Amino acid sequence: MFTANRIDLDSLCSALVYAYMRTHTPPHTLHIPLSNLPRDDLALRTEMSAVLKHAGLTLKDLLTLSELPDLKPEETHWLLVDHNSLTGPLRKFSDQVTGCVDHHADENVVSKDANPRVIEPCGSCMSLVVDETRKIWEEISNQDPEDSDAATENDKLTRLALAPIISDTINLTAKEKVREKDLKAVEFLEGRIHDKSFNRNTYFDEISAVKEDISDLSFRDILRKDYKEWDGSGLKLGISCVVQDFDYLVDKAGDTEPLIDAFEDWAKERELDVASIMTTSHPNGEFQRHLLVWGVTDQGREAVDRFMRDGDKLKLETWKEGELDHHGHKRFAWKQKELAASRKQVAPLLREALKKS
CATH class of the missing domain: 3.90.1640.10 (inorganic pyrophosphatase (n-terminal core))
Structure with missing residues (x-):
């Protein structure tokens, strides 16, 4: 089993x-x-x-x-x-x-x-x-x-x-x-x-x-707590699911940069081409999803471009006017309005983008 x-x-x-x-x-x-x-x-x-x-x-x-x-x-x-x-x-x-x-x-x-x-x-x-x-x-x-x-x-x-x-x-x-x-x-x-x-x-x-209580966890532990990884087509994708939203994570880090640094360290540790964070949260009782995708390598950045072209079905809206974004590094954070799309639906979209590399 x-x-x-x-x-x-x-x-x-x-x-x-x-x-x-x-x-x-x-x-x-x-x-x-x-x-x-x-x-x-x-x-x-x-x-x-x-x-x-x-x-x-x-x-x-x-x-x-x-x-x-x-x-x-x-x-x-x-x-x-x-x-x-x-x-x-x-x-x-x-x-x-x-x-x-x-x-x-x-x-x-x-x-x-x-x-x-x-x-x-x-x-x-x-x-x-x-x-x-x-x-x-x-x-x-x-x-x-x-x-x-x-x-x-x-x-x-x-x-x-x-x-x-x-x-x-x-x-x-x-x-x-x-x-x-x-x-x-x-x-x-x-x-x-x-x-x-x-x-x-x-x-x-x-x-x-x-x-939902992750207050005592380090960022590395938060990112690996519910983590899945795929290595098809010679490229590696990793997705961390987190039970608090980006607002919580930025507040816990003290600013956006420490959060990005921790995520970058994790992506390097796992040797990822594309790294992603998916969150679920319930602010004021409303179910929400946030999504961050980062092209870590050159081929990963190309894959992120393809993912964004095919990402309409997720109904993505830029999170907080791009506070976590870096266009040159192909790092983007969104509020995901398609609430039905969990990692089971998002992962195949990202994996398909990697396959085309």
Whole structure:
């Protein structure tokens, strides 16, 4: 079992739940949820600690890349969750991928014969996992007496599944992201919670408060906390998703230049051709997205030019009269009015621009 490139709450919970369901049903083949990040990076995922606590787990219970032994590809089988293409040093296992459940754009790498092969848009990958395992879930949970220990364990699993769905869809209020399977998954899961004191809104508020608190993180940690990287066509793209807007980041840095310097240091550390920051925030209760794209190398700057020519669909408006822009360096910051476009939609646009180099 494998999670997404640079793990997030959706990736982790989807892998844990799916591994549990596949392992506890015939033929009871052991599925191991693997967190695709180094052990040290788990400490940045404070929201994961909060959610795992509800399931009686801690970060120490997770298997990460740091514990992954040197495996022979032919001795492994991989089921991808929350992504559909192995990258980097793990690309050598691509021929061993036997299944996939993902809500990102199909990269046509996973075999059409893979089982399962579920790749479709959805607010949360977990919603697809719940849909895929619904019958299994019913068989397991329907065996639980109302006051049994099994019912308590079922509630833990249910909370684990609910967390990424309500987090990714802003508790089902992000109309541009929510799909029918998200709604059905939440309804199904809530109906299986035995604890009468459980309140979904309270649970969402708890997760959000922890997730959005980045006050104690360095800028390097902020940029790598939710970071994904692609290296197609000989060029490297990196996108950092941040849960506070540019106003917050500039204020935290004290000015625009320290923020830019920190971002430049990160881009150099990762040896990026194009570096990007995507933010989500809720000033005065209004959901907003900001986007910054920077062509770090000569080829990267050419790619940014192409991205801007094809970027109308994102409805980009210059942020704060260009305070973070540098036209010569091809660095631009925008307020993104197309709120439906998350990293799942923006990354393919940037990657396509890189491919044309």
